[in-house]
Structures are given as C-alpha cells and as structure tokens.
Amino acid sequence: MIDESRPIFLQIAERIENDIVEATLAEEAQVPSTNEFAAFYRINPATAAKGVNRLVEDGILYKRRGIGMFVAAGARDRLRARRREEFARQYVQPLVQEARKLGIGIKQLTDMIESTYTATQDTTEGSVAQ
C-alpha cells in the first residue's frame, strides 16, 4: 500500500488528490482525520498530518475549526488541470520511448491507443469523461 522508499506524506497527499479527481471524495465532503489516516495506513500520525497539511496549504482542502478537514470547492477542476499538464511528460513520453525501442510505428501506436480508448470507454466514462 505504502511505498517505503518515498516520503509517505507525499503519498498520502497523492491518494487524497486521487480520490478527489476520481470524485470518490466529493467537493465539500469531509476527509478522514489524520489519526484515522494513520491507523488505516499504519503510519505515524505526524506523517499523516504533514500530508493533509500540504493539501491545506495548496488550497485543495480547508479546515473547519473543531470539526475537521473538507474538500474545497473547485478542487477537482484544479487538480485535473494540473494533471493534464503533466500527462504528456508522465505518460506519453515513456510510451513513445518504449514504442520506439520495440519498433512500433506511429500509425500502429495511434491505432492501439484508439482501440484501447474505445474498448475501455464504457467502464471508465462515468467519472472521467466530461
């Protein structure tokens, strides 16, 4: 679950972000407390708090004094915009690199992407497509 070789607070922040992007965590929904995160992922509570606070500083979550943490309005759109910017570098670049290595041409590659995109459309569209 937790990858031992990267800062855990970053992983906690990423997981919460992911839940927001996938709309598992709706805007204005309450997120679990740091102690709940700590118990669930079996990590130090201070580490969990660091991950959550990172999102608070980033404006993705906000604090209601004495109640807890909530997902900010507009958080999902902001996260999706940010991820689109990183998409080419994170996913397309390694994909093209590997395709070149294997001698897969551009036409073949786009065909593969197209058929995969169509085949999986129904299962993922609900939360991803606009």
Added chain:
Amino acid sequence: MNRPTHAKAAAPAIELRDVSKEYKDVRALDGVSLSLAGNRIYGLLGRNGAGKTTLMSVLTGQGFHSSGEVAVLGGNPYENDRVLSRICFIRESQKYPEDFTPLQAFRAAALFFEHWNADYALQLAKEFQLPLKRRIKKLSRGQLSAVGVVIGLASRAEVTFFDEPYLGLDAVARQIFYDRLLEDFAAHPRTIILSSHLIDEVANLLEHVILIDRGRIVLDDDAESIRGSAVTVAGAASKVEPFVAGRTVLHRETLGSLASVTVEAVLTDAERRQAADLGLEIAPVSLQQLVVRKTLAAAEEDSATAAATVMEVSR
C-alpha cells in the same frame, strides 16, 4: 494529531551532550549528543552491540555514563525519583518475579506508574491472549514479551523505551503491538523510543530515526527526510560513473561493464530525465536499505582512518 503548542512541550524530552561510556577497554558510547523533542515516536536503530541498550540504560538511570551530560524530562535520571516515575523501560529480556502472575505484575506496575490504565492493560492482555493467572515462570517467551509490551503501553509514561520488546512474539502479535502503539500514541501523545532490528516492520511508525554504530550516532534525522534521500543508479558503468561523480557514494557494485551505485542524492526532475536519456535506471532506496548502507559505509570509513593512522605511525 494535534501537537501541544504550550511552552512546556518545547523543551526537549531527552538531551545528551557529549556522552561517553567505557566498559574496561570498550567504548560503548562515544561522544553521543542528541536532542529529542517530546511527543514523538523515535526509532533507535543499529546492529547488535552498537550501543542501543547502553544508551537506553543511561537514559533510564540504570547505568552510569563515564562523561558528558544527560537530561530526561529536564533532570538527570540517575537515582532521581522525580524523573524515574515518569519513564518506562521495557527491556528485551525483562525480568519479573518468577512467582508473580501477569495480573500481579500489572498491579505492581499500577503502583509505580502515575498514568497507569488498568482497564487498558486488561484489554491488551486479552488481545495478546495472555493467561493472566499463570505464573511468570510458566509463560512462553512470546507471552513474557507480551507482558512487557502490555506494561509499556498501559503505563502511558511520558517517555517509554521499548528495547527489542518482541522476542518470541509472532507476526500477528507484533502487528497488534504496532497497531495499538500507533492508536494509543495518537490518543495520548508521548515520547516513545523504539529499538528494533525489524526496520522494515517499524519504519512507517517512526517520525524520527537515530542510527547508532559502535557507540556513535551515524544518522539523526526525520524518517521522511531519510526516505528518498538516496537512490541507486544502475546501467553502463561508463555512463553511471560520470552521473554519480561528486556525490557521496554509499555502495558500489559492478558486473562486467555494468555498474550499480547507491548515492546520497535527491534527484531533480531534470536529473531524472537526464538519467532516462542516458539509459540509466534509477531505483529508490528503502529506509532499511539505507540504514544498512550507512552502517557499512561508517565501518568502511573507520577502517580507512585506522589504516591511515597505522601507516602514519609506522612511518
């Protein structure tokens, strides 16, 4: 977790200044200086005989140190009831009166520890399936360790030391210990010093790591800073070597024209891209791996210094 922000919490729970301890001709502790803030979980790591138990004995007033200053909760722990009543030390092979039952051991603990919680002790004993009315001498090694773990947790002492507390505890019982430790720490923040060989198992529980080797502190840093502070670069030696040049090398392996070098480095995105373009593989290093590498690197450095001294003397 909410950290208390009042001024009292700001004073370190444990402070050591240049502490050394010698047994005859062995330096068990060699100029140890540490300042540990309160209400955190610390991991005290190191090989057998590195000085972990000696350090904890000094901090719990069970042993003298030869030189330097020691303060626990603001005072010298040695024969100091004001300090000793607020700390709890669970040793690897904790001794209890043989004719006691676990229940009697708990009652004795209740007299000693100010914040002892008897209900919690019974609840934990049940989880560890501890026979409360069997005499200590009839308990298995694992059950004996469970008695220690229960006392350590239920004491809710301001500073609690667990020195390899799980000899004979199976994986399930150890997981119960880790889970209860985290849970109770979250509800009742306090200072925990956990000494362990099972680094992979405890790594995620720790906020701060202290690595000791032959009496000296080799590493004293937040666990989160340590994670990701080293990487292993692998690929063609002709490309790996220029890439790692100028960095602190913790380990180097070669196989023909291939090299795999572990260096202390937090790589930037640009450096990662550069490595990818060179066809190099970058692998993360876990806390356990890093501790092993650091310990071995410290040993190597020592033997290098020793060799240099020998050469100088023989000159």
